[in-house]
Amino acid sequence: MSNEIQLKTTINGIEYDLTVPARLLASDFLRDNLNLTGTHVGCEHGICGSCTIKIDGLTARSCLKFAVQLDGKKVETVESFKEKPETRNILEKFKAHHSLQCGFCTPGFLMIIDELLKSKIKFSENEIREALSGNLCRCTGYENIIKAAKEILAHKGIK
Amino acid sequence: MKPSDFKYFRANSLDHALDILNSEENVKIIAGGQSLVPLMNFRLGQPDLLLDINDIKDLNFESESSSSLEIGSLLTHTNAINSNLIKLFFPIISYALKYVAHQTIRNQGTLGGSIVNADPSSEWPLLISLLNAKINVRNKFKEREILVNDFFESHFVTNVEDDEIVTSVTLPKINKYCWAFEEHSSRKGDFAIVETGVILELEDNCETIKNARIAIGGVDEKIIRLEKIEKKFTGKNIYEDLSIYKKLDLFEAINPVNDNHGSIDYKNYLSDSLLKKVLKKCVKARVISNVK
Ligand SMILES: Cc1cc2nc3c(=O)[nH]c(=O)nc-3n(C[C@H](O)[C@H](O)[C@H](O)COP(=O)(O)OP(=O)(O)OC[C@H]3O[C@@H](n4cnc5c(N)ncnc54)[C@H](O)[C@@H]3O)c2cc1C
Ligand code: FES
Ligand code: FES
Numbered sequence: 280m281s282n283e284i285q286l287k288t289t290i291n292g293i294e295y296d297l298t299v300p301a302r303l304l305a306s307d308f309l310r311d312n313l314n315l316t317g318t319h320v321g322c323e324h325g326i327c328g329s330c331t332i333k334i335d336g337l338t339a340r341s342c343l344k345f346a347v348q349l350d351g352k353k354v355e356t357v358e359s360f361k362e363k364p365e366t367r368n369i370l371e372k373f374k375a376h377h378s379l380q381c382g383f384c385t386p387g388f389l390m391i392i393d394e395l396l397k398s399k400i401k402f403s404e405n406e407i408r409e410a411l412s413g414n415l416c417r418c419t420g421y422e423n424i425i426k427a428a429k430e431i432l433a434h435k436g437i438k
Numbered sequence: 439m440k441p442s443d444f445k446y447f448r449a450n451s452l453d454h455a456l457d458i459l460n461s462e463e464n465v466k467i468i469a470g471g472q473s474l475v476p477l478m479n480f481r482l483g484q485p486d487l488l489l490d491i492n493d494i495k496d497l498n499f500e501s502e503s504s505s506s507l508e509i510g511s512l513l514t515h516t517n518a519i520n521s522n523l524i525k526l527f528f529p530i531i532s533y534a535l536k537y538v539a540h541q542t543i544r545n546q547g548t549l550g551g552s553i554v555n556a557d558p559s560s561e562w563p564l565l566i567s568l569l570n571a572k573i574n575v576r577n578k579f580k581e582r583e584i585l586v587n588d589f590f591e592s593h594f595v596t597n598v599e600d601d602e603i604v605t606s607v608t609l610p611k612i613n614k615y616c617w618a619f620e621e622h623s624s625r626k627g628d629f630a631i632v633e634t635g636v637i638l639e640l641e642d643n644c645e646t647i648k649n650a651r652i653a654i655g656g657v658d659e660k661i662i663r664l665e666k667i668e669k670k671f672t673g674k675n676i677y678e679d680l681s682i683y684k685k686l687d688l689f690e691a692i693n694p695v696n697d698n699h700g701s702i703d704y705k706n707y708l709s710d711s712l713l714k715k716v717l718k719k720c721v722k723a724r725v726i727s728n729v730k
């Protein structure tokens with residue numbers, strides 16, 4: 280029981296063993312301690328979605344987790360997207376459809392679309408819109424993000 | 439927007455967690471963190487010790503007996519939506535929980551956290567009220583069972599003491615029934631402005647109402663059961679027009695307030711129209727038979 284906690288975690292395939300303050304948010308840990316600045320911080324109360332990462336395969340708001348809670352977990356951040364062909368395809372579709380302007384919201388949207396892609400169910404266009412509506416974008420007006428998402432999910436079949 | 443300093447402990451057994459709750463001051467339990475961490479980030483909550491219960495396996499289960507389902511308090515909203523046992527006996531849960539925020543929040547948020555948070559616009563509190571649940575809680579010395587009627591006290595306040603952990607919720611099976619749930623929010627995924635659910639328990643003929651349960655949320659400091667209307671439905675045939683209840687029986691039972699989500703009149707109007715909608719939907723729904 281302490282204010283400083285030992286943390287062993289795997290992030291984008293790399294193992295870390297560090298001591299961190301208990302009050303350090305996972306989002307700040309990724310950005311400030313590990314220099315993984317692809318995870319963006321907007322609202323710090325779960326609303327905007329720019330800080331979305333994956334913990335043990337499920338999306339999570341990193342501003343609503345403490346770094347110490349990543350202990351023993353496998354974490355993926357947007358930096359891992361360039362490594363694998365299926366996630367690289369998501370990046371390429373975003374580029375092709377001009378789905379970002381400033382790019383602040385993009386890491387969150389990429390995470391959500393990847394989660395939809397890996398889920399076993401097919402989605403209708405409405406369901407895709409609904410799933411993406413948990414993330415905020417101040418620039419694009421969303422249409423180009425939806426276009427990319429539809430194309431990325433098309434090979435699973437759209438309902 | 440950063441939490442104040444605290445100590446952190448992750449318990450891996452219920453007994454250990456209960457020991458800590460018994461001996462330490464100003465402890466906060468963290469489950470999914472989806473309600474607690476925003477409060478801590480705003481420094482509206484400043485615990486000295488954060489007790490993480492996520493590794494306690496005894497809090498993460500679902501089990502079935504001849505008369506009920508029991509669900510561990512750590513069940514996440516996503517796992518509840520995907521649970522076959524829940525789908526089979528209480529599809530209203532799988533249906534209503536899809537209205538909770540978005541998947542990312544549902545992946546982390548839990549049953550226990552949601553009911554202890556006791557937001558009167560939340561879906562789990564309405565569901566356990568409608569399902570006549572019993573909430574099982576423990577402290578270091580004893581276990582107790584709280585009937586849902588006694589569980590919620592007010593906005594964000596429950597009957598759970600500071601040294602107690604909600605371990606599970608027991609949902610009594612219902613023999614023959616039909617159900618419906620609806621809510622209205624500004625955008626999909628937002629907290630409901632008004633939410634309502636109905637369960638009509640039926641006689642063997644599948645037409646006569648044996649017992650009606652109607653719950654409404656967002657219009658008072660806690661979830662309200664519309665007992666007057668429920669009583670008047672007993673003995674009615676479900677194919678009668680149930681939407682001609684006495685409006686006063688609804689308006690006298692609820693107590694909406696003017697706020698940035700709408701006026702009192704608007705919320706009364708929403709309550710009435712949502713109630714009519716669920717009653718219509720309910721009688722059209724398939725009858726579920728719970729007891730084998
Ligand atoms: C953007 C956003 C949108 C949301 N929208 C909705 C919505 O539409 N509908 C809705 O219902 N909810 C919504 N929520 C809240 C979400 O459902 C939370 O997950 C839930 O309210 C709390 O569950 P938790 O497991 O995250 O609890 P935590 O945040 O970990 O804890 C909440 C409270 O419960 C206490 N607690 C937790 N577990 C126990 C236990 N086992 N025993 C005793 N005390 C315990 C904690 O000490 C704390 O006081 C939203 C949250 C966010 C961030
Ligand atoms: S910074 Fe986490 S959701 Fe906005
Ligand atoms: S591209 Fe700027 S916020 Fe979305």
